[in-house]
Amino acid sequence: LNRKIIRYYIDKSQNEKAIEVILRMIDGEIATSEEYILLDKLNLENDNAIERDYIYTIDSAIEKFPNEIDLISRKLEHLLGGHCTFERFLEVLENSNSTSDIYETFIKSISDHGDVQSATSLLAVAKKRFNDYDWSGIQTILV
Secondary structure (H helix, E strand, O other): OHHHHHHHHHHOOOHHHHHHHHHHHHHOOOOOHHHHHHHHHHHHHOOOOOOOOHHHOHHHHHHHOOOOHHHHHHHHHHHHOOOOOHHHHHHHHHOOOOOHHHHHHHHHHHHHOOOHHHHHHHHHHHHHHOOOOOOHHHHHHHO
16 A cells, blocks of 8 residues: 555655655565665655665665665665775675676676776675685686
């Protein structure tokens, strides 16, 4: 029901009311990763974006849902959009249950965005974490 209400408010361009519902869901501990992502998107789209308490952030959601790749992907969007540092992204990624395939996808995304240095740094971390994985394919795009 809450999701339908949120969608209704968004469809009617009443984003502030949609945000209020999401905040109540988080406070009531019934929010899923989808609500955290939506809150983050709505907040970043808002010209008067409010800095919210930690419990309403993507970082907090990642702690609650460490296996949700959509949340880690959203954090990558923060990195690529200049809303978080590479070190913070790396910390979040290392504390997640991300697979070698996820690391490879993120390395490619960061490289495609033009940040070869960060992509190379992430590859070094990935090689240590997944030393049995064949990283040769990804290494060729970073050269």
